[in-house]
Amino acid sequence: MGSKSNRSRRHTEELKRDAVALVRSSGKNVTEVAREIGVSAERLRNWVKQDTIDRGQGAPGELTTAEREELRRLRRRHPRWGYLTPPETRQRLEQEHALVA
Structure with a gap:
């Protein structure tokens, strides 16, 4: 398990946006991109999922x-x-x- 400072660290909206764009455009999978930018794959997966919802492509009932x-x-x-x-x-x-x- 990571240290408390890693768990509570906030990432900028710019980093999230750029990371999601990299996943979508690079042809690399989430794990590869996450490793490159230094975040957990699960965190990046969550960002990609939320971006999908925000674009109106999520499942019914999911909140933007x-x-x-x-x-x-x-x-x-x-x-x-x-x-x-x-x-x-x-x-x-x-x-x-x-x-x-």
């Missing part, structure tokens, strides 16, 4: 990065919402957005 950020914001504002499943959360987000709009 923007939706996840909104969910975090709402859960801070409404702590009891923490128990909601993603479809229920999506409905709450849509309801709140309709009230604000």
